[in-house]
Amino acid sequence: MSDARRTSGRAGSGQAVIVKGLTRRFGDGPAVLDRLDLAIAPGEFVALLGHSGSGKSTLLRTLSGLDPVTEGTVARPREVSVVFQESRLLPWKRTWQNVVLGQDGADRRDRAAEVLREVGLGHRIDSWPLTLSGGEAQRAALARALVREPDFLLLDEPFAALDALTRLKMQRLVSDLWTRHRCAVLLVTHDVDEALLLADRAVVLERGRIRTDVPVELARPRRHADPEFERLRAMLLDALGVHDG
Numbered sequence: 738m739s740d741a742r743r744t745s746g747r748a749g750s751g752q753a754v755i756v757k758g759l760t761r762r763f764g765d766g767p768a769v770l771d772r773l774d775l776a777i778a779p780g781e782f783v784a785l786l787g788h789s790g791s792g793k794s795t796l797l798r799t800l801s802g803l804d805p806v807t808e809g810t811v812a813r814p815r816e817v818s819v820v821f822q823e824s825r826l827l828p829w830k831r832t833w834q835n836v837v838l839g840q841d842g843a844d845r846r847d848r849a850a851e852v853l854r855e856v857g858l859g860h861r862i863d864s865w866p867l868t869l870s871g872g873e874a875q876r877a878a879l880a881r882a883l884v885r886e887p888d889f890l891l892l893d894e895p896f897a898a899l900d901a902l903t904r905l906k907m908q909r910l911v912s913d914l915w916t917r918h919r920c921a922v923l924l925v926t927h928d929v930d931e932a933l934l935l936a937d938r939a940v941v942l943e944r945g946r947i948r949t950d951v952p953v954e955l956a957r958p959r960r961h962a963d964p965e966f967e968r969l970r971a972m973l974l975d976a977l978g979v980h981d982g
């Protein structure tokens with residue numbers, strides 16, 4: 738199957754991202770994404786859940802423009818940034834240089850320093866990436882994503898490799914950054930609680946199709962103890978086929 742029918746462009750109709758009839762196949766294999774429709778509003782935070790192999794990373798890569806479309810259309814804003822599970826910092830560049838890699842201007846270092854301060858790494862701007870902890874490296878990856886002032890931020894399980902305490906801190910950081918920057922966000926996660934702590938909407942993917950798409954109408958900051966949190970948690974676990982004790 739060729740990728741010749743790839744189509745992309747800017748989203749209209751007041752949406753940041755519009756996906757219509759998106760199908761993705763690898764070679765002659767089955768559809769990994771199967772006629773998928775999805776719209777994300779400007780400034781909306783969407784969590785994408787699904788079992789391993791359901792197509793989450795393929796969708797994220799397609800939305801970022803890294804992967805081609807087999808069939809259908811993807812419209813997205815001009816500025817799109819991605820943060821992956823691993824920081825992908827270049828070890829031979831200092832932290833600030835990684836943040837503004839590929840950017841021009843005499844004020845590059847100042848811009849990097851400002852965004853690194855924002856993610857709590859103001860004291861590590863000159864550090865080599867190999868001296869950063871896992872959490873610090875992910876903060877630097879977030880800074881590198883935000884310095885481009887994206888309209889759409891894609892987060893592919895950015896906290897999955899971190900310990901539980903660091904993950905909690907990073908979730909708070911992302912929530913604060915999103916409140917300030919208000920870009921559209923798609924967060925891929927395996928963690929239902931993480932989705933409910935952060936997102937306006939939770940989408941469950943199953944074999945390349947959207948099985949559930951629910952609004953998360955909880956006041957922020959979010960609390961596990963909220964009965965609506967518990968109701969949504971049970972609904973999402975059910976959609977994932979996981980039954981909570």
Ligand SMILES: Nc1ncnc2c1ncn2[C@@H]1O[C@H](COP(=O)(O)OP(=O)(O)OP(=O)(O)O)[C@@H](O)[C@H]1O
Pocket residue numbers: 763769787788789790791792793794795796
């Ligand atoms: N480059 C590729 N070539 C062939 N098949 C692929 C390729 N990338 C992904 N796939 C297949 O597409 C399906 C979906 O993979 P994908 O990585 O999108 O799932 P996922 O939901 O992100 O899983 P996980 O949670 O384990 O990361 C899987 O069956 C996978 O084997």
